Amino acid sequence: MAPRAHLALRRPEWSRGEHPVVNVPFIEISSVRKSFPARGGGAVSVLSGIDLAIAENEFVSLVGRSGCGKTTLLNIIAGLEAASGGSVAIAGRPVTGPGQGQGVVFQQHALFPWLAAVDNVGFGFRNAGLSKRQRRARSMELLRLVGLQAAATKYPRELSGGMQQRVSIARALALDPQILLMDEPFGALDELTRIELQQELLRIWQARRKTVVFVTHSINEALILSDRIVLLAANPGRIKRIFEVGMERPRSRTAPSFNALYEDIWNELSS
Amino acid sequence: MNALARRLRDSDLAVGAVGAFGLVAIWEIAARTGLVDPQLFPSPLLAIEMAAARLTAETVGENLAWSLFRVFSGFGLGASAGAVIGIAAGWYRTFGMIARPLIELLRPIPPLAWIPLAIIWFGLGEPSKFFIIFLGAFFPVVTSAYHGMRSIDPMLLRAGQTMGLGGVPLLFRVAVPAAAPDLATGVRIGWGLSFGVLVAAELVAADRGLGYMIINERNTGGSVGVIIVGILLIGLLNLVTDAAIGAATKRWIGRWHGT
């Protein structure tokens, strides 16, 4: 895409050099603040001065200690929570609510307990003008993608935590959103399933040209998946440092550059 | 122990049946051996005999039909109104702010306390009983529906919103199903209360129905047998209908809710 002058972002420091990824901000987060009312009056500041521009088709991970505001930031991008200050825009349009192309995988799976797995996945199809059979076929296809076709008729309470998590990933993919906001989507999975789904997510991301904002506690996972890794610091939540992952995909977990970057992020995180 | 015996032992229903049967047997024996006065407390078999001598099946059937008609219509409307108002009060903030204090004010009044007013307002005919039964169903249902709506997991509403729902579709496709288990509990409690209120209202002011049948027998100096059979019939009817509601609830939400 040709950079448009009025939208072109002053290229940030990290991207000078070999990997000019960002030139048109697709998701533009400007000076976002968030505070919650504190018990006994006053307010606690949870996010302060978040500035982040995410390009179309970019894969960005958010890492940081528990409680630093990752979910809150994701909710603001999703339009589910209003920022206390600053703004978020998607493709130049200010985010005023959900449904502007954001699909969300929640940290708590938030499946509808009264619907079987396949109907949870197909929930959003209702307004998409598909017949019941087409909806079911598409839902089954997505369940197969996350390895759960055998559990299609099970209800959420009959599924394990990891299975529920996979259903909610399938549900978010169902509407084929432009933007995928994923909050620790692979947190409850065994190592093997996790790696399989990482590969699957990368495949979908590349094939369907999605923009992904991905929250994880695993530096490893962030390194395997992302173009950039945004490290947040807590109290109040702010961007501490942004790492560019310049490696070709598929990435090797044992490559020296992989380990060097791991080391960097680890040091920054724990300092 | 063989499998059948084990299954019987393990089944709640079987235990209950054995208990009930035992109680009836003790009662029968007590009455026959003269331990209790059969004129006041006839044995079950004797009570049925006495009732059969005084009433035709048709009379009993007619009274039963009236009672059922009243409770179904009064409960049906009371529960529907309760569900609609409870759900609306839980969903629409302003409406809830207006409706809730009113409901809380009226809710503690036992439905039977309305009988004198109901008679003044509606006379002795059907509408006054209908009104009392309506109240019996309305308050438990409206309260539980409201409570159910207020305790919906906000994550579910958010999930619905991210899938493009808002307003009325969000209400019907997410909020109402999420509140359904609480609503079902209210419906069941409301049914029991409606039923109790029905019989009480028929005892006080009616010229037909099961409640009327037993109080009339007492007032005209008839037989204790009719009264006992009438009471048992009321109990049995409530038992069967309550079990039916329980089974319907289980079918409706049992698998996903785990009750």
Ligand SMILES: Nc1ncnc2c1ncn2[C@@H]1O[C@H](COP(=O)(O)OP(=O)(O)OP(=O)(O)O)[C@@H](O)[C@H]1O
């Ligand atoms: N609704 C709320 N009211 C008050 N405080 C809140 C609210 N939601 C979040 N917080 C606070 O904001 C901070 C950030 O929460 P958030 O859920 O965004 O953290 P997180 O980075 O996602 O953590 P984790 O990695 O554990 O999921 C926490 O200190 C939390 O207590």
Ligand SMILES: [Mg+2]
């Ligand atoms: Mg979180």
